[in-house]
Amino acid sequence: MSLALLTLVQWLSPAFPTGAFAYSHGLEWAAAEDGLCDRDKVGAWITDVLRFGAGRTDAILLAHALKGEDPDRLTDLARALAPSAERLRETDEQGAAFAATVAALTGRPLPPRPLPVAIGEAAAPLGLPVADVVALALHGFAANLVSAAVRFVPLGQTEGQRILAALHPLITDLAATAAVAPLEAIFTAAFRADLAAMRHETLNVRIFKT
Amino acid sequence: MTAHTPQLARLERSQGAAHVAMGMARGAVRLRDLAQRGSAKAFLPHVAGPVPEIVFLNTAGGLTGGDRLDYSLTLAEGCRAVVTTQTAERAYAAGEGTARVTVAHQVGRGGWLDWLPQETILYDGAALDRETTVDLAEGAGCLMLETVVLGRAAMGETVTRLAFRDLRCVRHKGRPVLVDPLAFDAHALAAGAGPAILGGARAFATLAMVGPGAEDALVRARAALDEPGVEAAASAFQGKLVLRLLAPDGWPLRRQVARVLASLRGRDLPRVWQL
Numbered sequence: 001m002s003l004a005l006l007t008l009v010q011w012l013s014p015a016f017p018t019g020a021f022a023y024s025h026g027l028e029w030a031a032a033e034d035g036l037c038d039r040d041k042v043g044a045w046i047t048d049v050l051r052f053g054a055g056r057t058d059a060i061l062l063a064h065a066l067k068g069e070d071p072d073r074l075t076d077l078a079r080a081l082a083p084s085a086e087r088l089r090e091t092d093e094q095g096a097a098f099a100a101t102v103a104a105l106t107g108r109p110l111p112p113r114p115l116p117v118a119i120g121e122a123a124a125p126l127g128l129p130v131a132d133v134v135a136l137a138l139h140g141f142a143a144n145l146v147s148a149a150v151r152f153v154p155l156g157q158t159e160g161q162r163i164l165a166a167l168h169p170l171i172t173d174l175a176a177t178a179a180v181a182p183l184e185a186i187f188t189a190a191f192r193a194d195l196a197a198m199r200h201e202t203l204n205v206r207i208f209k210t
Numbered sequence: 211m212t213a214h215t216p217q218l219a220r221l222e223r224s225q226g227a228a229h230v231a232m233g234m235a236r237g238a239v240r241l242r243d244l245a246q247r248g249s250a251k252a253f254l255p256h257v258a259g260p261v262p263e264i265v266f267l268n269t270a271g272g273l274t275g276g277d278r279l280d281y282s283l284t285l286a287e288g289c290r291a292v293v294t295t296q297t298a299e300r301a302y303a304a305g306e307g308t309a310r311v312t313v314a315h316q317v318g319r320g321g322w323l324d325w326l327p328q329e330t331i332l333y334d335g336a337a338l339d340r341e342t343t344v345d346l347a348e349g350a351g352c353l354m355l356e357t358v359v360l361g362r363a364a365m366g367e368t369v370t371r372l373a374f375r376d377l378r379c380v381r382h383k384g385r386p387v388l389v390d391p392l393a394f395d396a397h398a399l400a401a402g403a404g405p406a407i408l409g410g411a412r413a414f415a416t417l418a419m420v421g422p423g424a425e426d427a428l429v430r431a432r433a434a435l436d437e438p439g440v441e442a443a444a445s446a447f448q449g450k451l452v453l454r455l456l457a458p459d460g461w462p463l464r465r466q467v468a469r470v471l472a473s474l475r476g477r478d479l480p481r482v483w484q485l
Contacts, residue, residue, distance in 0.1 A: 045405060052398055077386055080388055082447075085446060088447055192441075195454045198452075
């Protein structure tokens with residue numbers, strides 16, 4: 001086990017203070033109002049968000065940031081891609097907290113950026129394979145959605161871990177593809193995930209920020 | 211027979227480009243330039259009031275593999291215009307190749323563009339790659355709509371094979387402020403019943419307003435989202451208002467879009483819309 005990989009595992013662990021637990025990516029609305037009520041439905045929803053939505057988009061953005069592409073340009077693109085107010089907030093706030101914490105640990109100047117760009121900029125000097133970094137970041141995103149579902153749907157802890165384990169092949173496939181994809185390959189089909197994030201804004205009782 | 215087929219396919223492909231430029235003259239927004247070739251045309255119907263209407267059309271009657279269609283409009287400083295298309299655009303089964311559509315509008319300082327094309331109907335087997343860009347100068351804004359219908363419900367059509375990429379990009383002084391790339395291929399359609407994708411809907415639309423006053427329109431937009439059978443939501447952020455709308459078929463969606471547009475714009479829809 002390399003020290004670089006351990007460093008990355010620390011940065012992407014749920015204990016790292018990005019506040020990830022407070023963001024549900026619209027899943028709270030889907031569970032409260034759209035019948036997202038059991039393991040199969042939650043698993044399918046997260047699968048589709050990874051394959052056709054923000055998972056894939058962020059994976060490609062992260063890969064480009066890791067490869068040293070101009071982070072200001074990637075920041076503009078990542079923010080312009082956010083489909084709603086809360087989705088922008090989710091990536092901006094977590095990215096800012098992530099960059100501030102890594103900056104404090106390493107002494108490097110890391111400005112606030114959307115999450116995938118912040119992770120890429122911070123992790124680039126670790127010199128790890130791009131697909132590995134992307135896979136770990138996607139795993140963190142999926143694990144956070146599972147955790148939101150376990151708390152809110154609710155699902156049993158073991159059921160949640162089953163969902164996450166079943167996502168592993170998809171995560172490695174997505175990471176391998178994203179590692180070599182051009183920015184022009186960023187496309188989404190997760191139309192109702194965007195709708196869920198928008199409708200979350202007007203949900204009466206909310207325990208998540210997004 | 212086979213030796214002639216590729217050549218025939220090439221001959222059937224249509225090409226078209228229409229460009230319109232509008233500028234201020236004698237206190238009104240007037241036509242400065244109109245260039246059109248091939249299957250693309252543009253015309254300016256007579257309208258009452260100070261905001262001109264520009265209508266683009268594709269005389270090829272639809273798009274198929276290898277077709278190429280370009281629409282563009284340049285609005286000079288301080289000009290407003292409403293721009294639409296004469297009918298719904300149809301993308302047929304592509305055969306070989308992909309149809310490419312480029313829409314590139316520029317809005318001068320303090321100007322405003324309403325880009326309100328009619329819907330795009332995608333037939334089974336369609337291959338369409340479309341890129342819509344709007345470049346806004348300082349203080350300029352736009353309202354843009356894109357409506358897509360998967361097949362014709364009345365004909366019982368189900369679309370399972372598709373290669374559709376649809377990128378919208380709005381830049382303000384050269385910086386991207388809205389990038390909305392949608393894509394549906396066979397895999398996405400197979401997952402299309404999923405609640406994070408289309409939830410089984412066959413018609414979907416995105417409406418975006420970018421520029422001065424966009425965020426203030428949120429309350430009005432939400433209040434107009436009441437068409438039965440249509441799912442819709444709106445969000446305002448970063449000088450933008452963005453709406454996503456879905457329906458089982460094109461017709462309720464069209465009614466809903468018309469109602470939101472009426473509420474946002476406070477004026478009649480382009481005449482060619484014929485509701």
